[in-house]
Amino acid sequence: xxxxxxxxxxxxxxxxxxxxxxxxxxxxxxxxxxxxxxxxxxxxxxxxxxxxxxxxxxxxxxxxxxxxxxxxxxxxxxxxxxxxxxxxxxxxxxxxxxxxxxxxxxxxxxxxxxxxxxxxxxxxxxxxxxxxxxxxxxxxxxxxxxxxxxxxxxxxxxxxxxxxxxxxxxxxxxxxxxxxxxxxxxxxxxxxxxxxxxxxxxxxxxxxxxxxxxxxxxxxxxxxxxxxxxxxxxxxxxxxxxxxxxxxxxxxxxxxxxxxxxxxxxxxxxxxxxxxxxxxxxxxxxxxxx
Amino acid sequence: xxxxxxxxxxxxxxxxxxxxxxxxxxxxxxxxxxxxxxxxxxxxxxxxxxxxxxxxxxxxxxxxxxxxxxxxxxxxxxxxxxxxxxxxxxxxxxxxxxxxxxxxxxxxxxxxxxxxxxxxxxxxxxxxxxxxxxxxxxxxxxxxxxxxxxxxxxxxxxxxxxxxxxxxxxxxxxxxxxxxxxxxxxxxxxxxxxxxxxxxxxxxxxxxxxxxxxxxxxxxxxxxxxxxxxxxxxxxxxxxxxxxxxxxxxxxxxxxxxxxxxxxxxxxxxxxxxxxxxxxxxxxxxxxxx
Numbered sequence: 001x002x003x004x005x006x007x008x009x010x011x012x013x014x015x016x017x018x019x020x021x022x023x024x025x026x027x028x029x030x031x032x033x034x035x036x037x038x039x040x041x042x043x044x045x046x047x048x049x050x051x052x053x054x055x056x057x058x059x060x061x062x063x064x065x066x067x068x069x070x071x072x073x074x075x076x077x078x079x080x081x082x083x084x085x086x087x088x089x090x091x092x093x094x095x096x097x098x099x100x101x102x103x104x105x106x107x108x109x110x111x112x113x114x115x116x117x118x119x120x121x122x123x124x125x126x127x128x129x130x131x132x133x134x135x136x137x138x139x140x141x142x143x144x145x146x147x148x149x150x151x152x153x154x155x156x157x158x159x160x161x162x163x164x165x166x167x168x169x170x171x172x173x174x175x176x177x178x179x180x181x182x183x184x185x186x187x188x189x190x191x192x193x194x195x196x197x198x199x200x201x202x203x204x205x206x207x208x209x210x211x212x213x214x215x216x217x218x219x220x221x222x223x224x225x226x227x228x229x230x231x232x233x234x235x236x237x238x239x240x241x242x243x244x245x246x247x248x249x250x251x252x253x254x255x256x257x258x259x260x261x262x263x264x265x266x267x268x269x270x271x272x273x274x275x276x277x278x279x280x281x282x283x284x285x286x287x288x289x290x
Numbered sequence: 291x292x293x294x295x296x297x298x299x300x301x302x303x304x305x306x307x308x309x310x311x312x313x314x315x316x317x318x319x320x321x322x323x324x325x326x327x328x329x330x331x332x333x334x335x336x337x338x339x340x341x342x343x344x345x346x347x348x349x350x351x352x353x354x355x356x357x358x359x360x361x362x363x364x365x366x367x368x369x370x371x372x373x374x375x376x377x378x379x380x381x382x383x384x385x386x387x388x389x390x391x392x393x394x395x396x397x398x399x400x401x402x403x404x405x406x407x408x409x410x411x412x413x414x415x416x417x418x419x420x421x422x423x424x425x426x427x428x429x430x431x432x433x434x435x436x437x438x439x440x441x442x443x444x445x446x447x448x449x450x451x452x453x454x455x456x457x458x459x460x461x462x463x464x465x466x467x468x469x470x471x472x473x474x475x476x477x478x479x480x481x482x483x484x485x486x487x488x489x490x491x492x493x494x495x496x497x498x499x500x501x502x503x504x505x506x507x508x509x510x511x512x513x514x515x516x517x518x519x520x521x522x523x524x525x526x527x528x529x530x531x532x533x534x535x536x537x538x539x540x541x542x543x544x545x546x547x548x549x550x551x552x553x554x555x556x557x558x559x560x561x562x563x564x565x566x567x568x569x570x571x572x573x574x575x576x577x578x579x580x
């Protein structure tokens with residue numbers, strides 16, 4: 001285990017509160033009186049999560065949208081966000097992108113902090129939501145016999161990243177302005193046995209869901225909707241940043257939103273993941289580890 | 291107005307939600323069903339808010355305690371914190387300090403994020419609390435005739451900073467491990483007309499309270515309890531980081547906690563602040579502007 005992985009494990013151990021489910025993966029669930037809150041905090045760092053030359057309007061959008069995607073995976077309705085902002089480049093662009101994304105999702109900026117320091121610029125965002133269904137969906141609820149589904153088509157963010165990196169005329173939208181599936185998450189929350197967003201790649205995130213649920217997930221790779229040409233299908237399954245919802249349903253239950261059935265949950269076999277019948281023995285290379 | 295000040299003003303304008311009261315000063319107040327939440331987010335940056343050589347255990351303590359102090363000023367009971375952690379130096383020290391401060395205040399770590407990047411290291415913390423009294427105290431409620439009070443003695447953090455900076459044998463505790471006045475804040479919340487924590491210096495924070503409340507505050511400088519020798523009294527009134535509570539009470543109401551009466555609120559005069567009868571015409575130099 002690397003030093004960083006050990007640190008994260010130690011933080012998890014510190015987070016002994018039953019509500020503590022976050023730290024790099026799920027959002028935290030907190031019961032307050034009769035309300036159930038869902039809380040998430042993500043940081044973006046210049047040069048790590050975005051390029052120094054990238055539009056700060058897009059960075060603001062992504063900062064908010066990726067946190068809202070974490071709420072979507074919990075079926076939560078966003079109540080507001082807190083911003084941690086380090087002064088850097090492109091303040092006006094950042095403000096315009098922030099205004100756009102908050103307006104798009106109808107989410108208020110509640111407060112936060114501004115600091116100097118850097119480069120690199122570091123940004124933080126906390127999103128607070130209210131659960132619309134309890135128990136709140138988690139990644140650990142998949143059961144043998146459940147069907148496995150995904151919203152949307154994968155690989156659009158990959159194409160967007162490549163267009164941005166290579167300066168081609170391709171559509172960068174899916175990468176620079178990801179969408180949080182809030183309506184879908186709320187519609188699915190009462191039905192799913194497990195749910196998460198696909199932030200680090202379908203295969204890696206499915207691996208994590210299988211591990212958390214103590215099942216094996218068998219994925220029909222050819223059946224996964226992708227937005228890329230066939231030779232790049234596997235790339236699309238390994239690429240993150242699509243922020244689609246991955247979920248399981250009890251057998252026979254149909255999703256109330258547009259989604260594609262891509263596999264099923266089975267009793268835990270000798271590996272957590274099977275792709276077109278082939279066991280995936282190692283999570284290395286399945287997606288973006290961070 | 292500097293570019294940074296203009297940015298903060300723009301953020302405030304964006305934060306058009308009635309709950310939005312934060313952004314560098316107060317915590318945000320958010321009503322969720324029958325509950326009233328208090329939310330605060332602060333960032334600390336290496337080289338700006340702490341020295342690269344400073345103990346990361348102390349940095350972890352300060353990161354949590356300063357956010358809890360914001361909750362204290364609202365009379366809120368902490369429910370949990372979310373951590374934004376950038377890998378840097380002293381991970382084990384950070385963990386031990388974090389465990390200590392969470393244990394001291396009985397506050398759970400709910401989740402968060404870990405990232406690479408830097409130096410400089412940037413850290414963020416979000417604290418979530420539940421209001422114990424509504425309306426939640428704010429800095430804007432002082433009325434002419436109210437009495438002005440402060441908890442504790444000021445200047446201890448200044449002495450601690452100087453001992454740390456100069457490497458003397460002086461007690462650094464008040465600077466490196468500030469205490470959040472949570473119990474006092476909860477006891478005071480039902481009684482105060484205005485309350486805030488003294489994070490940037492008594493005079494500057496009193497100026498802010500006077501401005502927010504549209505009153506003038508007349509402070510008896512000699513009556514302010516200080517932890518320093520007399521020649522340095524004025525320094526202690528300008529120095530931040532003490533995290534004591536500054537509050538106003540209706541005339542005749544006595545505080546239920548240890549505190550010292552240091553002045554009174556008057557109808558708004560030609561300046562917001564009077565120190566021993568002398569008008570303070572300019573906030574420059576009153577404390578730590580950031």
